Amino acid sequence: MSKLRISPFFKQCFVTAAVCSTTIGHGSVVGFPAILLPQLKRPDSHIKLTEEEGSWIASVTAITLLLGSFLAPPIMGKLGRRVAHFVVIANILIGWTVILLAKSLEAMIVGRIIHGLSFGLMLPLRSVLLGEYTSPKNRGAFLTTVSVAQAFGILLVHLIGSLVSWQKTVFIVLAFPLASLLMTFFTPETPSWLAAKGRYDDCRKVFRWLRGDGEEQELEEMIRARCESNRATISNFKDLPVLLKKKEFYKPIVIMIHSYMMGEFSGGALLSCYSTTVITLLVGPEVDPHFWMIALDIQRNISNVTAVYVVHKIKRRTMFMATGSLCILSNIAIACYVYAKVLGVMTYTAIWLPILLINIQFFTVAVGMVCLPYVIAGEIFPLEYRSVGSSISIISIASGYFLVTKTFPAMIASIGLHGSYAVYAGIMCYNFIIIMSLLPETKGKTLQQIEDYFRGKPSKAEDIEVRQNLKGKTDIEKLKDES
Numbered sequence: 001m002s003k004l005r006i007s008p009f010f011k012q013c014f015v016t017a018a019v020c021s022t023t024i025g026h027g028s029v030v031g032f033p034a035i036l037l038p039q040l041k042r043p044d045s046h047i048k049l050t051e052e053e054g055s056w057i058a059s060v061t062a063i064t065l066l067l068g069s070f071l072a073p074p075i076m077g078k079l080g081r082r083v084a085h086f087v088v089i090a091n092i093l094i095g096w097t098v099i100l101l102a103k104s105l106e107a108m109i110v111g112r113i114i115h116g117l118s119f120g121l122m123l124p125l126r127s128v129l130l131g132e133y134t135s136p137k138n139r140g141a142f143l144t145t146v147s148v149a150q151a152f153g154i155l156l157v158h159l160i161g162s163l164v165s166w167q168k169t170v171f172i173v174l175a176f177p178l179a180s181l182l183m184t185f186f187t188p189e190t191p192s193w194l195a196a197k198g199r200y201d202d203c204r205k206v207f208r209w210l211r212g213d214g215e216e217q218e219l220e221e222m223i224r225a226r227c228e229s230n231r232a233t234i235s236n237f238k239d240l241p242v243l244l245k246k247k248e249f250y251k252p253i254v255i256m257i258h259s260y261m262m263g264e265f266s267g268g269a270l271l272s273c274y275s276t277t278v279i280t281l282l283v284g285p286e287v288d289p290h291f292w293m294i295a296l297d298i299q300r301n302i303s304n305v306t307a308v309y310v311v312h313k314i315k316r317r318t319m320f321m322a323t324g325s326l327c328i329l330s331n332i333a334i335a336c337y338v339y340a341k342v343l344g345v346m347t348y349t350a351i352w353l354p355i356l357l358i359n360i361q362f363f364t365v366a367v368g369m370v371c372l373p374y375v376i377a378g379e380i381f382p383l384e385y386r387s388v389g390s391s392i393s394i395i396s397i398a399s400g401y402f403l404v405t406k407t408f409p410a411m412i413a414s415i416g417l418h419g420s421y422a423v424y425a426g427i428m429c430y431n432f433i434i435i436m437s438l439l440p441e442t443k444g445k446t447l448q449q450i451e452d453y454f455r456g457k458p459s460k461a462e463d464i465e466v467r468q469n470l471k472g473k474t475d476i477e478k479l480k481d482e483s
Contacts, residue, residue, distance in 0.1 A: 008135075008212040015133045015187045015210070016142045019126050020149035021180035022085070025092045026122060027153020028173040029115045033058040033273045034293065035161025035169065047105055055409055058273045060109055061116030062402030068120020069394035076125060077388075081132070082189045084125050089184065091118030092177040100170050123397060124377075124390030131378030132190035135211055136218070136446050141312040143378045147371030148304040154272050155297035162290050192447070195223055221448045248454035249389060252380040255438050256393035259373035262431035264400025265424045266327050266369035267361050271296065273405050281417045282338065282354045292355070296362050303366030310367065311375060315443050317436070323368025324432045330361040331425040338418035379442040382451040 037054045040047050049057075068091075075084040091114055099111035126146055134142040153176070161169045191210070194203035200223055207219045271278060275296065276289035283292070311319060334357050340346035381389040411420045442450050 008210060009138070011210055012134045012138065012142065014183070016130060016145055018180050018183035018187050019085075019129050020145055021176045021183060022089055022092070022122060023126060023146050023149035024153040024156070025089075025173065025177040025180070026115075026119050027150035027155075028157040028176070029061065029092070029095070029119060029153075030150070030269075030272045031154035031157040031297075032161075032166075032169075034158055034275055036166045038276070039161075039166050046103065047108065049105065053105055055406055057105075057108060057112055059402050059406035060112050061119060062398045062405065064113045064116030065120035065123070065401065066395060066398035068117040068122075069124055069391045069398065070120075071117075072121050072124045073388045073391050075121070076128065076193075080189050080193050081125065081129050082184065082187060084121065085129065085184050085187075086181075088118050088122045088125065089177050089181045091115070091121065093174070093181075096170050096174055096177075100167060120394065120398065123394050127374050127378035128381075128390060129190065131447060132192040133210060136444060138312070139378065140316075140375050140443060141308045143375040144304070144308045144311045144371045146374045147366070148301065148308060150370075151297070151300045151304045151366060155294070155301050158275075158297050159294055162294065191219070192222065218446045218448065221446065247456065248382050248451065249385050251438060251454055252382075252385075253389050253393050255380065255435060256373065256377055256389075257396040258431040258434045259376060259439075260393060261396040261400045262324065262428050262435065263365075263369045263373050264397060264404055265427045265431075266365050267331070267424070268365045268370045269401050269404045270408060270424075271362065271365075274408055277408075277412075278417070279358070281412070282334065282358060283351050284349075287351060296358070299359060300362055300366040303363050304371060307367045307371050311371070315441055316372065316376060317439055317441050319368055320372055320439065321436060323364045323372070324428070324435070327361065327364035327369050328425055328428050328432065330357060330364060331421050331428065333357050334361065335418045335421035335425065338416070338421070342416065342418060376439070376442065379445075379447065379450055380440075380454070382454060 033054075037049065037057065039045065040049045040054070072084060075087060095111045095114035095118060097111075098114060099108060102108040102111060127143065130143050130146065131139065153173070157169060157173055160172055188206045188209065189202075191203045191207040194200075194206060203223065204219060211219075275293040279287060279289040279292045279296075334354075337346065337354060337357060377390060377393070408420065411423070415423075440450075440453055445453075
C-alpha cells in the first residue's frame with residue numbers, strides 16, 4: 001500500500017489554519033465588548049457599569065497589547081516562533097477563564113488585560129509565522145487569511161452574543177484557541193528561525209517539508225545570507241540606537257507604523273467595539289442596530305474572502321492606493337452627510353444612503369486597510385530584525401486602538417459623529433502620504449530579495465541579470481555605461 005503523500009500546499013494550509021484559529025479567538029476578543037457592554041447595563045446584571053467603566057473594558061486591552069508586543073521578540077528570537085505561539089494560546093484560554101468566572105468589574109478588566117497581552121504577543125508573531133512558512137507565490141493570500149479569520153471571530157461573537165448570554169458566548173468561542181493548541185503540536189518550527197540559529201540541516205528538512213523540492217534557490221539564498229552574516233539575530237532592544245541608523249531597520253518600521261495607524265483609524269476598531277452606537281447615530285434611532293451590526297460583519301467577512309483572491313492578483317502598492325484613497329473619501333462623505341443633517345440641509349431621510357456610505361467604508365477596511373498591513377508586515381522585515389522590528393511597529397496598533405476605543409464616547413459628546421469622522425479622515429490622509437512615498441512593491445518577491453532591497457544591494461537573481469546584460473555589450477557600450 002503506497003504511503004499517502006500530502007502536497008506542500010496543503011501543509012502550508014495546515015500551518016496557516018493553526019494561526020488562523022488563534023486569530024479567530026482574538027477576533028472574538030476584539031468584538032466581545034459590543035455584546036458584553038449592553039448585557040452588563042441591563043437591570044438584572046450582577047455587574048453594574050457606568051459609561052466610563054464600559055469604555056475601559058473596551059480599551060484596556062490596548063495597554064497590555066503594547067506590553068505583549070515588546071515581550072514577543074525575546075520569546076520569538078530565543079525560544080522560537082512555535083513556543084511563542086503556545087504562549088499566545090495559553091493567555092487566550094486564561095483570559096476567557098477569568099472573564100467567565102468574573103463577579104466584579106475588576107475581575108472582568110483583569111481578563112481583558114490578559115487578552116490584551118495575548119493579542120500583543122500574536123500581532124507580530126502571526127505575520128512572521130505565515131511569512132516564513134509560506135511560498136512567495138501564495139504568501140500574500142495566506143497572509144490575508146489572518147484578516148479573514150479576525151473578521152470571522154468578530155462576526156461570530158456578535159452573532160452568538162445577540163442570541164445567547166455573554167457567558168454562553170465565551171464557552172462557544174473557546175473552541176477556536178483549543179483547536180489551535182492541538183494543531184500547533186503538529187506544526188514545525190519555521191525554517192528562517194532554524195537558519196538564524198545555525199541549524200541548517202533542520203532548516204533544509206522543514207523547508208522541503210513545507211515547500212517541496214521546487215524552491216531550492218530561496219532555501220540556499222536564505223542559508224547563504226545567514227552564513228555570510230557575522231551578526232547574531234537581534235531579539236532585544238539594547239542595540240536600538242545603532243540599529244536606528246540602518247535603513248534596512250528603520251524604513252520597514254516607519255512603513256509599518258503608518259500602515260497600522262491608518263488601519264486603526266479607518267474604522268475597523270471603531271465598528272468592532274461601538275458598531276451599534278455608530279449605526280444608531282448615522283442612520284437614526286428607528287433603525288435596528290443589532291441587525292445592521294451582523295449585516296456589516298457578514299459584509300466584512302465576504303470582503304475579506306474577496307481580498308484573499310485580490311491580493312494574490314494585484315500588486316501591493318496598487319491595492320493600497322485604491323483602497324486607501326476610497327477609505328479616506330468614504331470617511332469624508334460620512335462626515336459631510338452627518339454634518340448636513342445636523343445643519344438641517346439634508347432633509348432626505350431614506351436609510352439606504354447612510355447604509356451605503358458605511359458599507360463602502362467597511363468594504364475598504366476589509367479589503368485593504370486591515371488586511372494589507374499584515375500582508376506587508378510578513379514581507380518587509382529582514383530576518384535578523386524581524387522580531388524587534390515587528391514589535392516596535394505594533395506600538396501604532398496599540399496606540400491607535402486605545403485612542404479610538406477610549407476617546408470615541410468623549411469625541412461624540414464634544415464634536416459629534418461628523419467631527420470624529422473628519423478627524424479620522426485627516427489622520428488617514430497623513431499616513432497615506434507617508435506609506436505611498438516609502439512602500440516598495442513586494443508581491444512575488446522572496447523574503448531574501450526584499451531584505452536585499454532595503455539593504456540597498458541587488459539580489460542574487462538581479463546580480464546575475466546585470467552581469468548577463470553586461471556580457472553581451474561591446475567595450476564601447478561598457479565605457480558609455482561607466483561614464
